[in-house]
């Protein structure tokens with residue numbers, strides 16, 4: 094059984110969804126989560142789609158931990174946790190979350206090219222918040238890019254999100270930092286650690 | 299397998315593709331040839347990095363398979379990888395090697411793409427195994443992907459047959475823990491190249507002798523399947539028995555945790571006795587598989603009675619319980635089982651669909667993409683365009699809207715030529731990328747030249763195989779294993795095909811492309827325009843990025859929006875006179891390709907030189 098008392102999660106298979114826009118660093122984040130699961134002693138599956146969607150399209154990764162994980166895909170409406178690297182994508186995929194699931198949202202806006210070539214508008218924050226609230230009361234917004242920029246590198250936003258997630262799940266930072274350290278180049282280690290703690294603060298405060 | 303005692307397996311997180319590469323290496327495979335294609339590409343990219351192996355990108359799948367066959371004839375374990383549609387290209391070779399067999403193990407990997415995440419169809423390549431009479435392995439996860447690859451080499455040699463290792467997107471691109479060994483199997487050095495004419499020269503007289511050998515081989519393989527460790531029965535409750543293979547096994551376990559399962563690792567040929575014995579012990583039996591009723595039809599043909607749902611299948615070829623379309627997942631499986639009366643309860647309601655229209659985010663040409671200018675011009679000139687497969691297929695999307703057909707790799711030039719020989723009133727343009735031209739475009743161009751149609755072809759040479767993630771190709775000067783090599787000169791190649799009207803231009807130069815096409819449309823002869831500029835995502839291109847700026851000359855005329863560049867945004871600011879959104883450039887995305895600056899009728903976007911001059915001041 095997988096048990097996260099802070100989130101009231103008690104399940105055989107934990108299902109985590111990562112959504113964002115091609116090129117945003119969702120892959121590093123899902124790799125970290127997969128390895129973390131393995132280090133914690135779980136069976137792990139991580140599914141992503143490569144190819145076509147990388148060209149600036151919506152991207153989605155499925156991640157599952159459990160005693161034995163069978164399906165690599167999380168069925169619609171079954172995700173326990175969703176990390177959204179971009180606001181619009183959070184809303185686009187919100188129907189993947191189970192009622193009462195947890196959503197971490199990076200407060201970043203990447204306007205799709207369809208906005209400048211059609212009349213469809215990018216939804217405002219209030220609409221996004223309200224629509225997400227129809228699915229779950231548990232949404233955490235994190236200023237990932239701002240936090241990472243304050244540290245001098247916007248690219249570390251994905252690690253800010255991981256930090257936020259670790260705090261949200263009520264987990265100690267060490268196992269996360271172990272994995273992150275093994276995956277980032279040495280010269281960025283310090284930056285990534287700070288980014289991770291920024292993310293934790295965002296949720297803890 | 300000969301293993302040194304010291305080498306204990308250790309667990310690593312590997313994708314299915316990484317696991318196949320690992321398995322091939324552990325099995326002592328030392329030659330690989332294939333062509334990139336999602337979801338197969340990472341197999342060779344990973345294999346190429348192992349010590350003591352030779353790995354290459356061939357210009358297309360047929361050449362790749364022939365090369366692997368040649369290496370297997372020469373006594374080296376070899377692998378050839380491709381996406382499912384690649385096996386169509388290589389099919390002729392598949393069929394002869396199925397007849398001849400090999401000297402050393404040959405594994406052919408077909409990565410299928412149910413749900414067409416990155417493909418033009420979702421053909422089920424298990425059918426090829428049956429068609430060509432060769433064994434087919436269908437792993438369900440990364441561990442099996444590795445184990446089955448090793449087993450495939452052994453089986454290939456034992457039965458003197460190529461083995462089809464059939465993967466699907468979810469297996470290729472799902473990572474899971476895999477036990478790896480740090481040592482390769484030590485294989486004997488190959489002997490002298492065979493002079494076995496009866497086996498390897500398939501002239502009719504020999505081929506007639508070989509066909510019965512092939513049929514007998516299938517029979518032997520079916521016998522082997524009865525006891526093969528690749529197939530296993532998991533006994534649980536006997537009310538429901540599930541026969542399954544590949545990724546569908548995972549959904550069987552998740553949705554029917556109590557059911558007994560007959561898991562087929564080898565899905566062709568299948569073990570008749572094992573299946574009948576299993577079925578005989580169950581109250582009801584179903585087959586759970588993705589796409590075609592491949593196992594289902596074979597099981598029925600054996601005379602096994604399968605569970606009959608009350609509902610009739612949707613289409614004549616449908617499976618009895620599960621959909622024939624798309625990839626399965628636990629929800630689809632559960633709902634289909636409920637609809638069929640296998641599980642209690644109504645089909646689960648999906649959570650409410652969002653009641654708000656969101657701007658879609660389809661894949662699109664990247665900022666700075668050198669393909670963009672040609673599509674802008676083609677759209678402006680309203681020319682019918684026969685397209686091909688690659689990043690440039692995205693020219694179909696609004697606002698460029700400039701591709702009117704696209705079927706498979708290499709089809710563009712032939713289809714455009716077809717319009718010409720049919721006497722179509724409009725002049726057609728074919729567009730094709732560099733890698734696709736080398737893959738199968740050249741023959742179409744030879745046909746245009748030879749049979750003298752007035753087809754115009756644009757070869758979009760972005761110096762790399764872009765769509766599948768930047769693989770080297772015969773035009774790039776490097777091989778898969780990063781050795782320096784020749785660069786095939788596309789212009790010289792085009793001339794050698796017999797085309798005399800050829801021009802190579804800078805791909806970002808909108809004006810030259812427009813003038814050239816307009817001029818050529820007036821002349822009645824075949825012509826080829828090569829638009830050359832490296833892909834904007836290549837590291838060398840990234841070094842040149844210089845974001846452009848919009849000046850206060852902008853009046854929101856929207857012309858720059860029509861190039862469909864993700865870096866050009868609608869500003870919140872409105873033009874006071876026309877009350878329409880001004881253009882704004884996202885400096886984080888803009889590469890400074892200047893296509894927008896060229897099309898702007900009011901010179902309201904600064905060119906690179908102007909931006910630099912401004913920065914200096």
Ligand SMILES: Cc1ncc(C[n+]2csc(CCOP(=O)(O)OP(=O)(O)O)c2C)c(N)n1
Nearest residue numbers: 335384687688689731732733734763764765
């Ligand atoms: C028969 C076949 N093999 C492989 C693929 C996968 N594939 C799609 S596009 C592409 C490469 C296109 O490269 P290029 O022609 O250079 O165009 P670019 O994407 O760089 O614009 C490949 C290999 C395919 N669709 N069909």
